[in-house]
Amino acid sequence: MYFNRRDFLKYSSLTMGMTGLMASGLLAKNQKKKKFTDSKALVCISLAGGMDGYNFLLPVSGEKYDEYKSSRQNMAIAQDKITEITPKTSPGFSVGMHSKLGKMVDFFNEGKLALLANVGNLVKPITRDEYRNKTGKLPMELFSHNSQQKQWQLLTPSSEIGPGWAGRMADLMNSDETPLISTNISLGAFNNWQVGKSSRPFNMSGGEIASYYGMSNPDDTTDMKRREVFKKILAIPNEHLLSNAYGQIQSRAMQITDLLKVSLGELKASSVTYPADNWLGYQLQATAKLIAIQEKLEMPRQIFYVEMSGFDTHDKQVDRMDELFKQLGEALEAFWKDLEEYGVADRVLMFSSSEFGRTITSNGDGTDHGWGNHLFVMGNQVKGGEIYGKMPSLIIEGEDDSGDGRIIPTQSADQYGATIAEWFGFSESEVTELFPNLSSFSDGKIKFI
């Protein structure tokens, strides 16, 4: 470690608190006309890198398992590592979930978690022949990480620039001004999903909410003087766009840190233990706290982005996926328990996203970038215990294969997003406005709520 023990003592002796008076002043700024009066929180769990959904939800026995095994070869999961599930509507063969997902299988059985079969980025429905003959319309740069993340996050006809769909949702709520704490909060990396035209996400990577050293102790006159001078420096008029942008981040950080410090300081500690060394769990723990103080912050709607990376399993896939699914299951288990303890579980919808699925074929000891994917949504308002959408054929060069086992999606991310936006509280016409491409898919929204 770089800091010595004395440094840590200094750090811990810094007073973290703010006076109640300062806090109420900050909160007052957050008051404005609200579009919604009830409380809801949306949590996007981004499985970054391209999660292999075909080993997440998969055939467990019989002819379909043999078909799966013969296509996936050394990427196939052994039958004894799959936990069978019984969806309300049978897909026509026995299916299961990767057993390392642990508690997530129980969530499915309890009806809290629903599975979405073969979702992906589409411009409009496309068949294998259209793909092979290059006659169908396709999203740009189908198999590139950042292009497909962006496509997924923007869901606009030209998915290159412009606001993301969570940002657009926030815009619809706050057309006049951006609140002190943004509706959109990222605990993971910066993402385009939450950037609106007028609204801006609050990015607190890792969920850390630290106090400023040397500027936070209200009893120390030097601290308070430094704080005043620092704020004065941030407010110096500057014609340089980049200087201003930096000053804005620093100013926002100062405001929001003060506000959250107070609000979180008053929150009763939770008894839930999150799994150790689990980055997703760490972000979800911070998310649970922010949902628990949602009303105090006077935010009728919150949108969170958390991220789990490591899914780009070009090699050592079988072992790596075991560990990744284990971490995912454990993090969600703790998060859900935490939400229930805070008494806020009913207002939460969690949904998973990933830029693409992976190839059914193997590259030796891993898989490459695919297209369609199996994903999940979870919440007490989800009609769980069900698989929505058609399970694709996993036969190489079969009807659903665009080539090398890159499966063509049969449900679009637009349909997925629109369903979520409807739950969020937007009207039919608002949902249509939010997802301009929705009309290309005759099935419309997916019925998991």
Next chain:
Amino acid sequence: MYKFWLIFPLSYLLLLTSCGGGGGGGGTTSTPLSEESLTVRQQKASRFLAQSTFGATEDDIDSLSKTTVKDYNQWITDQMALPQTKLYDILGSKAEYEWNEHINAWLYLAVTCDDQLRQRVAFALSEILVISDQDTLGEQKLGLANYWDILAKHSFGNFRDLMTDVTLSPIMGEYLSMKGNEKPNLEENIRPDENYARELMQLFTIGLYMLNEDGTPKLDSDGNKIPTYDQDIVVAYAHVFTGWNFAGLNDWYEWKEDFDYISPMEAYPDYHDTDTHTLLQGKVLPANKTARESLDYALDSIFEHPNVAPFISKQLIQKLVTSNPSPAYVKRVAKIFNNNGKNVKGDLGAVVRAILMDDEARNGHLKAPTIFGKLREPLLRVTGLWRAFHGAAATGKYEFSWILEAFKQAPLQAPSVFNFYSPSFSQPGPVADAGYLSPEFQMYDESSIISMTNNLYALIYWRIKGNDDFDVDTVVLDLDEEIAMVNDLDKLLDKLNLLIMAGTMSTELRDAVKEMILEHGEDSGEWHTSMKVAEAIFLMLNSPEAVIQK
């Protein structure tokens, strides 16, 4: 996205004539030495050193301000002639490798090495041809150091040679899984790994879209960007890049404790696909070539693509000089990339010289005062602090192995092959609305900025004299010269202004800093005088004016 021409009005037309399309050296007009005050020369020198080193020092400023801007060419020539400092050697001389010791070794290199320009360019290259220890390579410290040295070796070499050495590096081989990539096995539905093939093209050489020589995207008749390649091309290169593994294996599948992470990967013919393949721009690799012949053919086919020059030139400009170079600037540099004047393509030494000596690099801040420059990278803010104020520990080491947690950036520790930030990132709000790029802002958010500010606080206030409870490995700032100036505040602030922000401090900032210093009263005790200097350095380093390298 690109609006530079709106704010670079007529000046660029003038510039083009005065520059004669140059950049190959000596194209910059400059005032005769006698007409420029020493202060102006010092400020120009400090500004130049921010672009070309890990931070300006008083000595370097003094030495460069004896000359006019035109003579920076000689400094560049001198720098290029210096022997390369090897990270491998710094790390290798340690008896044992503690956790993240390669990070400490890198900090030592960045702060103390003489070949600053070579290493600063290597730093830029390390953020383009990205490998990271955050995946499976954490224990391969010597291998990681050697990868750094490969980049630094080619800082002034040829980009094509860099492509070969990076491709065959076992560190890259492991990171993007070309190591152990084998020819198709149809019975088992195994086909070659596409990881390296895809990222080599997308991130390391040509990018996703066809570019003009000035770095702007080419558009088709409908106004859409034109993809540089499709999935079939990725598959083709994936096939070509088969048959390579660690050097010195008895057989392809051999497993041992000590794989060779230093020597270039070797070809294992039985695992190489020998089919014919259609590559970029319709080039056809004939069948039955050896792994090495195929590799050379494939790398040539990428290197010959017209995108390489603007793609790499623009990113190097962004990482050294300014986030939003004008298309004309990119084009001048790309032309040198395509032909160094001796009909050689890919001469990075010539490219680096062209970037730094271009009139836009030297005077762009005067012509586009509202956007020119770039946000300083967190890592460079730390090295800059230590270089400017003689940061040193009793042990001579620069121990900060958890700098990634503190500053959200560290050498060779990016979260993915997409680096810490994208060259096309644009900060939402006025910057994005105006169509400008601000790549480094991707590292700065409302959480990370607090961590960075706090850690700079710790590196300054807790590292000054009067606060002398230091361990032998504590990097302490030597502020004796500055402390001696506290009775003449303007003189002190002039010095800090020159070192930290190339003399661009506003009156308001100066007044604010003075206000804080006066808070400490007349006390002339060691701790108080040290604190006065610390206050000034901290507030200036974190000010919106100074944090942008202009």
